[in-house]
Amino acid sequence: MIDVKKVAxxxxxxxxxxxxxxxxxxxxxxxxxxxxxxxxxxGFNFTIDDCTKRSCSKCWAKAERILKLRENLIIxxxxxxxx
Numbered sequence: 799m800i801d802v803k804k805v806a807x808x809x810x811x812x813x814x815x816x817x818x819x820x821x822x823x824x825x826x827x828x829x830x831x832x833x834x835x836x837x838x839x840x841g842f843n844f845t846i847d848d849c850t851k852r853s854c855s856k857c858w859a860k861a862e863r864i865l866k867l868r869e870n871l872i873i874x875x876x877x878x879x880x881x
Contacts, residue, residue, distance in 0.1 A: 802827065802834070806841035810872070811865040825858065837861040 805814065818825040824835040836854065838844050842861045849857075 802830075802832075802839065803841045806837070806843070806861070806864070809865065810869045811862060812869070814862070814865050820858070824854070 809817075817828055818834075819828060820826075821833050824833050824839075826833050834840060836844065836849075837857050837860075840861070842857075842864065844857055844860075
């Protein structure tokens with residue numbers, strides 16, 4: 799099982815959507831049953847400043863966009879630069 803702090807750097811968007819379900823105040827980890835209230839819990843690089851400037855739902859949406867971007871950069875197990 800992927801360490802929850804490594805989600806931001808290792809998980810794809812489909813894997814994320816399979817494992818985490820949107821909850822009223824965050825996302826619930828279907829593997830552990832734990833609710834995570836901030837994308838920082840999953841290793842995303844958000845700051846306390848982000849909390850004061852936007853709503854939690856905007857941070858969660860940005861986290862999903864980051865995972866989608868990673869998914870788009872990986873083509874057939876290789877990065878877009880051919881490595």
